Amino acid sequence: AQSVSQHNHHVILSEAASLELGCNYSYGGTVNLFWYVQYPGQHLQLLLKYFSGDPLVKGIKGFEAEFIKSKFSFNLRKPSVQWSDTAEYFCAVNAEYSSASKIIFGSGTRLSIRP
Amino acid sequence: EAGVTQSPTHLIKTRGQQATLRCSPISGHTSVYWYQQALGLGLQFLLWYDEGEERNRGNFPPRFSGRQFPNYSSELNVNALELEDSALYLCASSRGQGPYNEQFFGPGTRLTVL
Numbered sequence: 306a307q308s309v310s311q312h313n314h315h316v317i318l319s320e321a322a323s324l325e326l327g328c329n330y331s332y333g334g335t336v337n338l339f340w341y342v343q344y345p346g347q348h349l350q351l352l353l354k355y356f357s358g359d360p361l362v363k364g365i366k367g368f369e370a371e372f373i374k375s376k377f378s379f380n381l382r383k384p385s386v387q388w389s390d391t392a393e394y395f396c397a398v399n400a401e402y403s404s405a406s407k408i409i410f411g412s413g414t415r416l417s418i419r420p
Numbered sequence: 421e422a423g424v425t426q427s428p429t430h431l432i433k434t435r436g437q438q439a440t441l442r443c444s445p446i447s448g449h450t451s452v453y454w455y456q457q458a459l460g461l462g463l464q465f466l467l468w469y470d471e472g473e474e475r476n477r478g479n480f481p482p483r484f485s486g487r488q489f490p491n492y493s494s495e496l497n498v499n500a501l502e503l504e505d506s507a508l509y510l511c512a513s514s515r516g517q518g519p520y521n522e523q524f525f526g527p528g529t530r531l532t533v534l
Binding site: 311314337348397409410411413 | 423424455460461462463464465476510512520522523525526527528
């Protein structure tokens with residue numbers, strides 16, 4: 306069965322610090338990978354996604370993620386965070402040929418940015 | 421393009437009552453998904469409807485049920501409410517059912533069970 310682990314439950318950074326949020330999944334086959342973000346009081350929205358091709362994926366607002374197949378990881382990065390990046394971040398995975406309903410979400414990482 | 425809408429925003433019920441939550445998908449989207457977001461547990465998949473049929477359900481008891489109407493809007497019903505049902509319930513929609521179809525989420529309904 307698929308599962309997703311986000312080991313950092315709460316990360317606190319100062320503005321301009323670099324960010325890396327961990328995401329590991331367990332599944333033996335080919336996967337599609339996602340990062341979603343939920344800003345305070347707003348909808349959950351897609352940050353970026355990986356289906357195939359270049360394992361370094363660029364998303365909105367300067368975020369990027371790297372798929373490392375050998376490590377079953379899809380870590381989210383941003384070189385310099387801003388106060389507006391304060392939000393909850395969810396990693397998600399589903400098997401390549403499964404339906405969209407099979408997407409599995411991690412438990413989320415709350416990111417707090419000190420101004 | 422209007423996004424996914426959900427109503428009500430907040431719902432307060434007492435234990436044993438029934439709750440009904442509503443979702444309108446983005447125009448042109450035929451699939452609707454329901455998730456429960458309880459504190460610290462991430463999003464747990466509840467139900468998936470496509471073209472009016474229930475296609476899949478998550479690991480939740482039968483008192484969680486729903487339906488999809490001909491206009492693709494959807495209802496989630498929770499019977500015999502329990503305290504642990506208190507959570508944010510999110511609805512999402514997608515254009516199709518494949519894994520490459522991005523899910524767009526609504527703002528959620530905050531259900532509080534007293």
